[in-house]
Amino acid sequence: MSTESNAAVVFAALGDETRLALVKRLCDSGPSSITELTEGADVTRQAITKHLHVLEGAGLVRGSRRGRTTVWELRPKRLDAAKRALDAIGRDWDAALDRLRAFVEEDR
Amino acid sequence: MSTESNAAVVFAALGDETRLALVKRLCDSGPSSITELTEGADVTRQAITKHLHVLEGAGLVRGSRRGRTTVWELRPKRLDAAKRALDAIGRDWDAALDRLRAFVEEDR
């Protein structure tokens, strides 16, 4: 709960090809083990593990041990919060664009 | 045009407190010079310059020399493209959540 609420942390977590691919993979395939997630990736299992921990630090995924495997899955609430943060920024940008547009209109 | 279209690059560019603050600042204050953007920040002008270049590399801002100052501003088209990319990911997540929800419903 420390850094999870920070937008920059979420963006930073998504700002990596491998992690973005992991998120997409978890979207498509649902909860998966590390070895499953490693298959197809061009990096080591350990690298995948580290990336998962980064995503976990941003609150985007969560891993839970089940037997001898650890199953990783997306976190709905966190994902939604992140999406709303993105939308908020999008709205800010839109507002800025509107202001710029109005400024240009008025200027000519 | 090389790396600009990449979503990870955009996220990475936004995944830094200082740069996020710069974007917000450019939203609020509109086009600004480097010295203006440096005021209030707790880092050097050079650091700000570097961050601006990173944002520029992601296609989010653009700087143009005007007299002895360089004015930096947001790039509408790029901003919109980035927003659409974010929305797309949001939709993917929503779809995943729906699937998960359906799975849970069906499971009980």
Add this chain to the structure above:
DNA sequence: CGAAGATGCAACCAGGAGGTTGCAGTCCGC
């Protein structure tokens, strides 16, 4: 129990990111 499967942990490494400092270059205004 014993071996194979699936992870976790720790040490280590190269490279890049974020920051600073110093100095050169370009413009504006007096």
Add this chain to the structure above:
DNA sequence: GCGGACTGCAACCTCCTGGTTGCATCTTCG
């Protein structure tokens, strides 16, 4: 023309990040 204002460039430094390797740990199953 000159000094000050505003940047650009480049060298450096430190720390974090992405990756790897080797080994220990814990489960499952025959």
